[in-house]
Amino acid sequence: xxxxxxxxxxxxxxxxxxxxxxxxxxxxxxxxxxxxxxxxxxxxxxxxxxxxxxxxxxxxxxxxxxxxxxxxxxxxxxxxxxxxxxxxxxxxxxxxxxxxxxxxxxxxxxxxxxxxxxxxxxxxxxxxxxxxxxxxxxxxxxxxxxxxxxxxxxxxxxxxxxxxxxxxxxxxxxxxxxxxxxxxxxxxxxxxxxxxxxxxxxxxxxxxxxxxxxxxxxxxxxxxxxxxxxxxxxxxxxxxxxxxxxxxxxxxxxxxxxxxxxxxxxxxxxxxxxxxxxxxxxxxxxxxxxxxxxxxxxxxxxxxxxxxxxxxxxxxxxxxxxxxxxxxxxxxxxxxxxxxxxxxxxxxxxxxxxxxxxxxxxxxxxxxxxxxxxxxxxxxxxxxxxxxxxxxxxxxxxxxxxxxxxxxxxxxxxxxxxxxxxxxxxxxxxxxxxxxxxxxxx
Ligand code: SF4
Ligand code: SF4
Numbered sequence: 001x002x003x004x005x006x007x008x009x010x011x012x013x014x015x016x017x018x019x020x021x022x023x024x025x026x027x028x029x030x031x032x033x034x035x036x037x038x039x040x041x042x043x044x045x046x047x048x049x050x051x052x053x054x055x056x057x058x059x060x061x062x063x064x065x066x067x068x069x070x071x072x073x074x075x076x077x078x079x080x081x082x083x084x085x086x087x088x089x090x091x092x093x094x095x096x097x098x099x100x101x102x103x104x105x106x107x108x109x110x111x112x113x114x115x116x117x118x119x120x121x122x123x124x125x126x127x128x129x130x131x132x133x134x135x136x137x138x139x140x141x142x143x144x145x146x147x148x149x150x151x152x153x154x155x156x157x158x159x160x161x162x163x164x165x166x167x168x169x170x171x172x173x174x175x176x177x178x179x180x181x182x183x184x185x186x187x188x189x190x191x192x193x194x195x196x197x198x199x200x201x202x203x204x205x206x207x208x209x210x211x212x213x214x215x216x217x218x219x220x221x222x223x224x225x226x227x228x229x230x231x232x233x234x235x236x237x238x239x240x241x242x243x244x245x246x247x248x249x250x251x252x253x254x255x256x257x258x259x260x261x262x263x264x265x266x267x268x269x270x271x272x273x274x275x276x277x278x279x280x281x282x283x284x285x286x287x288x289x290x291x292x293x294x295x296x297x298x299x300x301x302x303x304x305x306x307x308x309x310x311x312x313x314x315x316x317x318x319x320x321x322x323x324x325x326x327x328x329x330x331x332x333x334x335x336x337x338x339x340x341x342x343x344x345x346x347x348x349x350x351x352x353x354x355x356x357x358x359x360x361x362x363x364x365x366x367x368x369x370x371x372x373x374x375x376x377x378x379x380x381x382x383x384x385x386x387x388x389x390x391x392x393x394x395x396x397x398x399x400x401x402x403x404x405x406x407x408x409x410x411x412x413x414x415x416x417x418x419x420x421x422x423x424x425x426x427x428x429x430x431x432x433x434x435x436x437x438x439x440x441x442x
Pocket of ligand 1: 050
């Protein structure tokens with residue numbers, strides 16, 4: 001298509017799947033997604049956009065690609081849904097391939113652009129429709145598909161088995177006893193105040209982070225439990241394919257466990273998209289106005305235990321620190337002020353990125369781009385030029401990123417662009433800098 005020039009990237013989940021599709025299947029999927037599922041917003045947004053370009057400068061992909069017009073938010077819609085409507089659904093396989101590439105690897109669904117559109121056109125919603133269409137046809141980056149299939153069969157992203165889960169928690173408990181007297185990590189405990197759900201990576205590759213979160217829970221003295229059954233992993237990766245069926249299946253599982261254990265609240269560790277998936281995307285799909293059991297993010301929990309004096313910071317971080325505002329918890333959910341309170345409690349020398357909070361730029365890995373795996377790493381590194389410049393301008397050597405996606409994305413940017421900085425989660429910083437009361441020491 002004219003104006004759309006990209007280096008070829010092979011992804012078996014996109015290229016091979018498209019090869020196997022026939023026109024009848026594509027037609028049926030288009031009818032289903034656009035005629036039966038899409039809301040009236042779809043047509044209104046498409047017809048309202050007057051291509052004024054006011055949203056262009058808001059998108060980090062556009063800015064990071066030297067203002068190439070094909071990366072502008074409105075162009076991404078024109079090159080996908082606009083094209084589909086103009087062709088009355090009679091599209092070629094090459095069109096579908098372009099749609100998938102734009103939807104999965106050139107838009108993070110960060111919603112920054114919507115704030116700059118005079119009509120409030122929700123580009124992320126429109127691009128999500130393209131993802132849904134591709135997802136219904138099974139056309140998506142292979143790495144995302146693999147994680148979704150894992151959720152379907154095991155309720156976690158990494159094909160982790162139930163006995164491995166119990167073993168992992170038991171050995172973390174053993175290790176924690178070197179730091180906390182008689183440390184005990186409850187599994188499947190009834191009537192606790194909090195059910196803690198975690199990121200799949202924390203159980204398999206990032207156990208020190210999980211151990212730090214559990215250490216904070218123990219020191220704060222809150223009454224908590226983890227699930228003793230499948231369903232402990234909150235990463236609902238199906239959100240990225242807009243696979244509503246798996247999304248609701250996974251979310252229902254979390255609320256079922258919480259209700260069976262009669263806990264008062266569900267807490268998740270530092271992740272943005274899971275918060276969005278469980279708290280409002282899946283809840284809405286399940287027909288709930290509000291989540292049936294309060295669902296809180298680690299940022300809300302850390303704010304609570306710090307303001308209630310349940311934990312104390314013993315010594316502050318000395319190096320210059322800056323903060324990444326994850327789109328899903330700040331722009332989407334307004335946790336920016338609580339986040340700043342925690343960071344100021346922790347850091348002596350805190351400097352803001354410019355712009356920040358709801359105007360902060362996405363890390364360029366959000367919306368599933370980091371989950372699209374190695375074939376698309378170059379796309380997120382290129383799209384992250386704006387983010388790395390923002391970080392460099394602060395002069396900070398520590399970037400605090402309270403979201404797994406932001407954390408990994410910024411780590412990769414720092415390595416690629418050779419910046420003298422490192423990234424940390426809040427849980428790691430709090431665990432390293434909090435006071436362990438005498439009565440809890442072994
Ligand atoms: S700012 Fe709004 S109306 Fe203008 S091009 Fe962007 S989406 Fe269209
Ligand atoms: S990446 Fe963000 S700013 Fe860019 S088009 Fe997508 S939603 Fe808009």
